[in-house]
Amino acid sequence: MNSAKLENSGRLQRVLALLQDGRAYTTLDIVIAAGVCAVNSCIAELRCNGYAITCQREGDRWYYQLVR
Template sequence: MNSASLETSPRLQRTLAALRAAGGWLTTREIIAEADVCAVNSCIAELRDNGVLIESKQETWSGGRRVWSYRLRLPAQGELAL
């Protein structure tokens, strides 16, 4: 995949800003609303390619609906943080 550069991509910058502002888990829908982006999974993959540490989880909500959520991960000892 050809990832955009975090330095030059407003889309990735908005997504990262939303994750930073949340300080915790955001669902795909919340990221869409907060960052004004469409393909959240692609944004997350591109942010990871740019070195941003992001955790993800999938939960099953009422009615069997599966929901993905994301949050910034703190670097482990020896890892660099952006």
């Protein structure tokens, strides 16, 4: 997978900034707050940049959370 470098990607920086408070966010939360569409791709790219992010399903919602 080709992933963007965090320092060159505004979309990855916005997603990371949202997740840095340690709370769990739904896919829709991230779409709205960070202005991105492909949340799963952003999460995968952040992982490639060294960030540990969990993904958990609760019912029909997926939650993403940065591991401290």
